[in-house]
Amino acid sequence: MKADILIKGGRVIDPSSGTDTIADVALYDGLVAAVGRLEGVFAKETVDADGMVVAPGFIDLHCHLREPGPADETIESGTLAAAAGGFTAVCAMPNTTPPVDSPAMVEFIRLKAASEANVRVLPIGTITKGRQGLELAELALMAEKGAVAFSDDGSPVADGEMMRRALEYSKIVRRPIIEHCEDMSLTNGGEANEGPVTTWLGLNPIPRASEECMVARNLVLAIRTRGRLHLAHLSTELSISLFNWAKGYGADITAEVAPHHLALTEALLAGYETYAKVNPPLRGEEDRAAVALAAKNGLIDAIATDHAPWSDEKKKKEFKSAPNGISGLETAVAMSWTALVNGLGMAPSDFVARFTTGPARVLGFAPPSLSEGSAADITIIDPKTVRAVEPMDFASRGKNSPAGGMQLSGWPRATIISGRAAMLDGVVRRWRV
Ligand SMILES: [Zn+2]
Missing domain, CATH: 3.20.20.140 (Metal-dependent hydrolases)
Structure with a gap:
């Protein structure tokens, strides 16, 4: 199968269905195309989500x-x-x-x-x-x-x-x-x-x-x-x-x-x-x-x-x-x-x-979901990496925080909207075409 993005081996958590399992997620044409142990996927971009939480x-x-x-x-x-x-x-x-x-x-x-x-x-x-x-x-x-x-x-x-x-x-x-x-x-x-x-x-x-x-x-x-x-x-x-x-x-x-x-x-x-x-x-x-x-x-x-x-x-x-x-x-x-x-x-x-x-x-919206056919809006979190808050690196114009210097974990690692990466590995991208 073809995919725009293949998210490999993450802990897929979907509260709408009670899913909490290790799986791959293939995204194609703005939608979740497949979830499971996926073989033979030809993806334009692969995200290694080993150890990460993959969520709606x-x-x-x-x-x-x-x-x-x-x-x-x-x-x-x-x-x-x-x-x-x-x-x-x-x-x-x-x-x-x-x-x-x-x-x-x-x-x-x-x-x-x-x-x-x-x-x-x-x-x-x-x-x-x-x-x-x-x-x-x-x-x-x-x-x-x-x-x-x-x-x-x-x-x-x-x-x-x-x-x-x-x-x-x-x-x-x-x-x-x-x-x-x-x-x-x-x-x-x-x-x-x-x-x-x-x-x-x-x-x-x-x-x-x-x-x-x-x-x-x-x-x-x-x-x-x-x-x-x-x-x-x-x-x-x-x-x-x-x-x-x-x-x-x-x-x-x-x-x-x-x-x-x-x-x-x-x-x-x-x-x-x-x-x-x-x-x-x-x-x-x-x-x-x-x-x-x-x-x-x-x-x-x-x-x-x-x-x-x-x-x-x-x-x-x-x-x-x-x-x-x-x-x-x-x-x-x-x-x-x-x-x-x-x-x-x-x-x-x-x-x-x-x-x-x-x-x-x-x-009053339908619950966001990772089931096949859902909109490919996905957040990936890295539970392990511990890193200090660096307000000067914020994309926001408000480059200040009372938490500056605090050591936190659970940082977002990817933000995917309609099957396109708006942020990957901390780098923000323009996802609109
Ligand atoms: Zn208020």
Whole structure:
């Protein structure tokens, strides 16, 4: 048989079918052509996957490509970073300048991505016009143009009635409302997680209740409306137990956690390290452990990067004026693998599920699969090689990270989209023809 790419001898993990076995995978004409012990394959390119994990393409539910907007990232640079990080598809958050709050803006993102992106880009539209929280955006028309979800990320929907209506609409447009849960009156200008670190450094504290109160309100609204709610970047133990509690009421809810919340703590803020300034803030060890456990045991559906890159010039300000955000697309998989698989003994098949079937469930997509005839979107991970995070080598324009120098394993080794390599052996390629 003929193949464009033959992936030889990898550990093929496909959560959609429960497959976890050593096999070859042949890709041809954009599809998975065959899986098994394959002989007599004439392949244009062969990838030796001995000792590697071969999985369906990873989907990131939450990243900031910053276009249109500041030059800290573009659709092009952000999706090169995604390919380097092992992602075949990313959901682009709409808090750009101007925001993606209309059908025309959704179309703009889609067209721009079609010509410049190096991975699949799934646009998210805003919940309210201008992210002002005052008037519902045209959700149905944005959905028609390809918006996969709605979120005012970064500007939580403060008004309860507005959120209730958005959740009612979510049932009509059949798209999730993704909420960044934060009560701004409780955040009140805070800069870091309230606790010993804010006391020690003299920073304005953000109480954990700022996230938790809004998580609780949104969950109650999801229970009452039966709307479709997805909670972004949960970061505290109480947020996670509230989410679990609402599941008991049969609410149509899903949730994600970010790699930095399951792997890192506020201890990294020592010395006023602005690279570790992020919202929700890095928490203490108790919360980190609870977030990691929820990712491991499947209480939460997905791990999402919240990739929020900024240039060094912007990040290297005094703590108060440095912007929130971590450049995370290129460290997400290894940071999570190191914390969960190495650290907690998570099964690699469960790990793969948090980046594939989990995000697909959140978006209402069919589960990504490696079965014959499926789209040839594939992520290959190297569980063994231990390597330090080198932010200067990022493809992202946000060439900084609180994890710089950290030794991680579980690095993505190949990103294959539609049967073409978008990244191979750490080298990003243009896969579009
Ligand atoms: Zn957010």
